[in-house]
Amino acid sequence: xxxxxxxxxxxxxxxxxxxxxxxxxxxxxxxxxxxxxxxxxxxxxxxxxxxxxxxxxxxxxxxxxxxxxxxxxxxxxxxxxxxxxxxxxxxxxxxxxxxxxxxxxxxxxxxxxxxxxxxxxxxxxxxxxxxxxxxxxxxxxxxxxxxxxxxxxxxxxxxxxxxxxxxxxxxxxxxxxxxxxxxxxxxxxxxxxxxxxxxxxxxxxxxxxxxxxxxxxxxxxxxxxxxxxxxxxxxxxxxxxxxxxxxxxxxxxxxxxxxx
Amino acid sequence: xxxxxxxxxxxxxxxxxxxxxxxxxxxxxxxxxxxxxxxxxxxxxxxxxxxxxxxxxxxxxxxxxxxxxxxxxxxxxxxxxxxxxxxxxxxxxxxxxxxxxxxxxxxxxxxxxxxxxxxxxxxxxxxxxxxxxxxxxxxxxxxxxxxxxxxxxxxxxxxxxxxxxxxxxxxxxxxxxxxxxxxxxxxxxxxxxxxxxxxxxxxxxxxxxxxxxxxxxxxxxxxxxxxxxxxxxxxxxxxxxxxxxxxxxxxxxxxxxxxxxxxxxxxxxxxxxxxxxxxxxxxxxxxxxxxxxxxxxxxxxxxxxxxxxxxxxxxxx
Numbered sequence: 001x002x003x004x005x006x007x008x009x010x011x012x013x014x015x016x017x018x019x020x021x022x023x024x025x026x027x028x029x030x031x032x033x034x035x036x037x038x039x040x041x042x043x044x045x046x047x048x049x050x051x052x053x054x055x056x057x058x059x060x061x062x063x064x065x066x067x068x069x070x071x072x073x074x075x076x077x078x079x080x081x082x083x084x085x086x087x088x089x090x091x092x093x094x095x096x097x098x099x100x101x102x103x104x105x106x107x108x109x110x111x112x113x114x115x116x117x118x119x120x121x122x123x124x125x126x127x128x129x130x131x132x133x134x135x136x137x138x139x140x141x142x143x144x145x146x147x148x149x150x151x152x153x154x155x156x157x158x159x160x161x162x163x164x165x166x167x168x169x170x171x172x173x174x175x176x177x178x179x180x181x182x183x184x185x186x187x188x189x190x191x192x193x194x195x196x197x198x199x200x201x202x203x204x205x206x207x208x209x210x211x212x213x214x215x216x217x218x219x220x221x222x223x224x225x226x227x228x229x230x231x232x233x234x235x236x237x238x239x240x241x242x243x244x245x246x247x248x249x250x251x252x253x254x255x256x257x258x259x260x
Numbered sequence: 261x262x263x264x265x266x267x268x269x270x271x272x273x274x275x276x277x278x279x280x281x282x283x284x285x286x287x288x289x290x291x292x293x294x295x296x297x298x299x300x301x302x303x304x305x306x307x308x309x310x311x312x313x314x315x316x317x318x319x320x321x322x323x324x325x326x327x328x329x330x331x332x333x334x335x336x337x338x339x340x341x342x343x344x345x346x347x348x349x350x351x352x353x354x355x356x357x358x359x360x361x362x363x364x365x366x367x368x369x370x371x372x373x374x375x376x377x378x379x380x381x382x383x384x385x386x387x388x389x390x391x392x393x394x395x396x397x398x399x400x401x402x403x404x405x406x407x408x409x410x411x412x413x414x415x416x417x418x419x420x421x422x423x424x425x426x427x428x429x430x431x432x433x434x435x436x437x438x439x440x441x442x443x444x445x446x447x448x449x450x451x452x453x454x455x456x457x458x459x460x461x462x463x464x465x466x467x468x469x470x471x472x473x474x475x476x477x478x479x480x481x482x483x484x485x486x487x488x489x490x491x492x493x494x495x496x497x498x499x500x501x502x503x504x505x506x507x508x509x510x511x512x513x514x515x516x517x518x519x520x521x522x523x524x525x526x527x528x529x530x531x532x533x534x535x536x537x538x539x540x541x542x543x544x545x546x547x548x549x550x551x552x553x554x555x556x557x558x559x560x561x562x563x564x565x566x567x568x569x570x571x572x573x574x575x576x577x
Contacts, residue, residue, distance in 0.1 A: 010387040014384060014387055014389050017390045018384040018385065021384055021390075022381075025370065025373060096385070098363075100345075100361070100368050100382075101343060101344050101345060101386075254347050255346075257345045
């Protein structure tokens with residue numbers, strides 16, 4: 001007797017609607033009842049940018065500018081918010097995972113999508129700063145979608161991986177927090193990759209986020225795409241992150257309901 | 261009819277093993293006590309629990325199949341395996357048809373958003389589209405009796421309202437197979453009655469129902485067949501009256517109170533009975549069933565339960 005596994009008849013349309021509904025609910029809840037709402041998502045990069053511009057630019061006299069910092073900080077907070085949010089997306093929805101059968105991947109994916117939307121909504125503000133600082137749009141801006149896609153792939157891969165493994169190894173959520181702080185300084189965000197001493201330059205190839213950050217800044221401020229080999233290295237590592245994230249998720253998802 | 265229908269649910273040699281918590285899994289312990297952690301890791305395979313062992317049965321289309329058993333006998337784990345929420349360690353579960361699961365009503369609700377949004381979200385989680393859910397919404401709201409409250413955030417709902425909305429959603433999913441886990445024990449008596457009425461209607465339409473319950477009266481009333489679980493094994497399967505009787509016999513062996521209740525049809529010490537009813541749902545169910553033979557007392561008990569139900573659900577009115 002041949003029988004199919006539970007035929008839930010789940011359509012792609014349902015999956016898309018589910019991710020959309022979860023994302024919009026999370027975003028609405030985050031700013032529900034706050035007067036400034038979405039504007040708060042600008043507060044962190046702007047405040048950090050202002051402080052660093054003063055501390056590094058004026059006090060230490062490095063000549064670093066606010067727009068230089070902001071062009072790195074806005075994408076950085078997208079990266080950090082997405083990875084950090086995804087880390088808790090399974091363990092924070094234990095009740096749901098235990099009781100309802102649905103494609104589990106929608107949880108981290110909707111968290112990542114929420115952070116991405118927030119970034120997309122803050123992008124006009126960043127571009128406003130860039131233009132106000134005297135950097136008009138150039139042909140290189142056409143490369144922005146490529147950098148955007150690279151970073152989206154990277155946060156999705158890392159987010160899926162961290163979310164899945166955290167279910168079994170809770171310490172990972174805290175380890176992620178520490179690693180994110182280290183990564184912030186290890187990545188050329190508040191400095192430029194050119195300043196990295198020759199002997200350590202390879203590090204910016206091993207770090208898939210480095211060319212992405214350089215990319216945002218190079219395109220927006222200097223009208224120049226990052227070096228092709230640098231981008232290729234980043235694309236390769238991003239593909240690796242996606243494969244690792246998906247692989248870990250598929251391997252571990254069957255046990256989620258029991259492990260939480 | 262059920263004995264002639266095609267098999268829509270089949271469990272074959274289903275077993276499920278759970279590892280028991282082993283010291284040394286936390287990173288801190290591992291780092292501070294590596295020896296202990298290593299020892300735990302080496303012995304990890306010995307510390308495990310077979311929650312379900314070698315269970316095989318078949319359910320046919322349109323059949324109402326109940327699973328009874330003491331707490332911890334593995335019946336809820338079995339239902340979760342049937343629902344596909346966890347995978348059997350050994351054996352296979354095969355289902356044919358759209359499955360709707362009723363495990364702890366309303367567990368997927370988010371308290372900060374409205375009942376309406378939660379209904380839609382629940383439907384999306386279960387695989388329906390937004391449009392389909394919007395079409396079902398009026399019926400669900402009507403069935404749950406929450407018309408004035410549906411746009412309020414769910415944190416303002418009483419527990420009774422939670423349960424009613426949860427059941428209404430599952431009931432309107434148009435399932436072919438409905439898996440129910442003793443959720444109907446909550447909620448007031450009036451709504452419980454409504455739920456059973458609805459289940460009976462689903463059954464009449466040919467929906468297959470598998471229910472785990474402590475409500476032995478309901479098991480006898482509605483089931484076509486019942487099964488008894490004991491320490492992970494399915495030890496009996498057959499006519500509900502026989503299986504429930506066997507279950508009560510086994511319970512009686514472990515509890516003199518139940519023995520007494522069964523023998524006398526009622527218990528002498530009302531104080532003690534009331535305490536046991538509150539503290540031990542297993543005992544309460546057995547007691548209620550035993551009292552079936554004594555209609556007057558049973559009626560009194562029902563009235564009492566209805567009174568309590570109305571009390572806990574006051575915010576809904």
